[in-house]
Amino acid sequence: MNEQNDKLNELVAAHKAEIHEAPAHLKQQWHAAIDQAAALERGRAPIPRERWHPSSFFWGMAVSAAIAVGVALGVFVSDDTIDTPVPYVVENFTQPDATPVAFTRGLQHHFRSSAKQLADLDGSEDAAMLVLRLVEQNRLFETAADQNNAPQLARVLRAFEPILLRLAATDTAPEDAEALKAQLSFELNVMLTKLAKESSDETHST
């Protein structure tokens, strides 16, 4: 476990510079936004939804960055189902252009974990924070995909982010949130199946 923590610490430290630090007051603003969302939920006063807006990407990024380190460590380490640290950038000396198997396994775990967490989302105040954690994990894997010769996976991961941010937004109507969850779950499952098939094919061909 200590070794796992060390590796995760290294992982977070290596990529900390790529994350915009969010000031504490933004977290307070976010809590206020969650309160507002909860009030709206209770009052059943849906606000017309917009498509994803780039600014929301930033605010999501800013807020989620504040919990980035905690998330990277906390989520992965506290999850008892994880036996191995999340592979990030994996050196592959024999086939430098190939996507390392260890990274693919880590990504499979990320997809599986994201799908499970989405399924467990219950619309509570913690749900928005949980989605922002998923955004942060997603961003870590997106960077890792780029660095592990997997641009096609990086594109898929980038495509998940606007959906996640709309899911976390306070003005997303409950029925829209359900649709977004369903879409994301489908896409995560497809990617899981695809990665598992590719791993299986590689195993059988060697």
Add this chain to the structure above:
Amino acid sequence: MKTLAKVVLLISTLLYTTPGLTQSDVADVRDVNDELKLAAVEALITAPADKALPLVSKVLAGNHSTEVKEAALFILSQIDEPEAQTTLLRFATEESGELQLEAIRMIAIGGGSGMSNLKSIYESGDSDAREAVLEAYMIAGDKAAVFEIAEIAEGDDFEEAVEMLAVMGAREELRQLRNTRGTSEALIEACAISGDFECLRELAADDSNIELQIEAIEGMGIVGGDEANAALVEIYKSSSSEDTREAALDGLMISGDDAGLLELYRSSNDSSEKKELLEYLVMTGSDEVWAIIDSALDGDE
């Protein structure tokens, strides 16, 4: 082959059978049917491309829900064949509403030849399609394409393209835009979002337009970090303008730099200034604030 045969059988069954239902059961069963269809479409990811493509095309051509068709589009995005790209492109250009927007997204996820058609979709599409194209370029990581749009776009389209460049961290492209299009609120915000402190420092020193100058100073707070915080403290100390001094305090508050605010509080001998700084310290939630309040009440500060 057994799995594939099952997939084909399941899809065929779902596509061609019509269950006998009472009116009241229709809604519930439709959901169940959709779930089955989605499971069948999902299974197509395991089929070889030559087997999956005709089935996906059949789903897209059939009388199915938007959700099922969107799922089929996602499967297409994962099939590395020209025919898949052609179908996605057809949906992106000929369909409207959610299916068109999803097709645009899937072209970006696939990253294939369809990418070259996004510009014409942007030019001929409505505002939703234009947003979807910008998002597609973000997914594909194509800064140059967004820059090309921003160079000639006007109004909201310009601002959305600039914001997307900021999200993509395209600092160089944003600098070029400032040179060619002039400084604007959208571009200053983009400097902040992309974390370009140097850009903000230059603009914060330019007092030709006080509103833009204030925007730049506050933007430093969004960037945050030691360098930005030190610059904000310096601006506060050296500026003679109340507006820029207040912007610097706002920046420090946004950045959450209670150490900087504390430094200013302790170095001030003006009670009204101390009062204002104390208010900012309270807003940042500084741990030191209680000791300061205690001292202030005791008359020590």
